[in-house]
Amino acid sequence: MTNEANQSQTRIYKIYLPHDKQWVEVTETQYYAYYRDIWATRKRAQAHRQCMCPKDKHWMCDGDCLICKFHAPGDNLSLDLTYQNSDGEEFSMLDKLADPSDSIEDVVTDQIILDMLFHRLAEIMPEARHIGDLRMSGLSDAEIADKIGVPRTTFLSRLKKAKELLQREYPDLF
Structure with missing residues (x-):
């Protein structure tokens, strides 16, 4: 032992x-x-x-x-x-204590609305996803406009028009 x-x-x-x-x-x-x-x-x-x-x-x-x-x-x-x-x-x-996290219904509803907005944005501005990717990579407006092949002012004008259209169609979200 x-x-x-x-x-x-x-x-x-x-x-x-x-x-x-x-x-x-x-x-x-x-x-x-x-x-x-x-x-x-x-x-x-x-x-x-x-x-x-x-x-x-x-x-x-x-x-x-x-x-x-x-x-x-x-x-x-x-x-x-x-x-x-x-x-x-x-x-x-x-x-x-109340649970501060969102309910599953709120999360699912938000995801559906987000998908709907992305779908509509793709209809209005087909290059939106590519623009978003370029923006996320840190490029400036001028660099993004150059990458998609349009003048900077045209690029900014298209963004403004897309935003105004989405605001009219979905006033509760903007």
């Missing part, structure tokens, strides 16, 4: 009961079952600046932060602090 295996078999697990001020010998399973929630509670309270327990006193923690002598003073409210409603169900303020 290796040294590590020997040590794990002979290791004694103890938990501290702060209210009784005594140590109790337990199995490894009981040790982790007892401390797992306490450690999570303490770490969450420390992250929210509600716990000022020094590292050498962590063994005293029982997870009851409100009566702990290391509890931070002041009104430390946290969105993930759990409360109980009148039915006894637990919830946090995070559960009450």
